[in-house]
């Protein structure tokens with residue numbers, strides 16, 4: 538099986554154009570599981586890990602954005618400057634798998650798989666991230682809300698590669714929380730990212746619908762109440778409204794009813810945490 542290891546975006550997009558059935562790989566923590574379970578049979582693989590611009594991240598305070606290359610691993614997001622700029626992403630990164638998975642797994646791979654349980658995805662949704670896509674001849678940038686179109690489905694075209702994401706900085710508190718069947722090494726059965734910007738709350742829900750769900754009605758309600766008026770009972774009501782916006786299903790990880798309950802509890806807790814800081 539040929540494995541191409543391009544060292545530039547230009548080479549990578551050309552290789553993909555010349556080998557349309559090739560499978561892309563970054564950390565391989567999703568792809569190799571699929572191969573091991575006989576769900577995918579790559580004849581050609583294009584590895585994206587050696588492309589320098591995919592490995593970089595930078596904080597542009599002047600423009601108020603953070604750019605993260607698609608091959609940056611979770612381990613880099615967990616600590617340091619990147620974690621200070623994007624605390625919710627750091628919290629989400631810390632919950633992913635084990636240290637080995639976090640050393641290899643990437644945002645590009647989480648976006649490529651696009652599972653509703655992907656831990657980075659509610660954060661990208663709540664922070665209004667933009668996903669950058671390139672083919673041999675085109676480049677485009679897509680808001681996360683338009684990128685994820687269904688469970689494990691996204692709007693990436695077969696000849697496109699994700700180079701990274703741009704995430705606008707927020708000026709208020711942000712946090713992420715998830716519930717799983719145990720405390721570590723666990724795929725979420727419900728997750729929530731809550732971010733505050735210019736005094737307004739944004740909330741995004743994972744694992745409780747076919748895509749990540751922005752709790753738009755809950756956001757509108759809490760923003761009309763005002764953060765200064767958040768009491769425990771207001772936070773409880775917010776959780777109820779978030780719960781009503783979720784669209785979970787029963788599956789091997791959880792029941793829909795438990796997911797609905799959990800997502801409401803997480804939203805209540807995150808809102809209280811946000812206003813207490």
Ligand SMILES: Cc1cc2nc3c(=O)[nH]c(=O)nc-3n(C[C@H](O)[C@H](O)[C@H](O)COP(=O)(O)OP(=O)(O)OC[C@H]3O[C@@H](n4cnc5c(N)ncnc54)[C@H](O)[C@@H]3O)c2cc1C
Nearest residue numbers: 563564565566567568633634642643645646647649656699
């Ligand atoms: C033991 C274990 C525990 C895990 N725990 C978690 C968890 O807690 N939370 C969680 O969210 N995930 C978890 N995962 C899943 C996985 O680690 C993440 O989804 C990770 O982000 C995948 O990144 P990767 O670089 O390894 O992707 P890969 O496996 O390399 O790729 C995943 C998919 O994305 C495509 N792809 C990769 N890079 C690009 C790109 N630049 N452009 C376009 N398409 C691309 C690939 O073709 C493939 O379809 C776990 C996996 C394992 C094996």
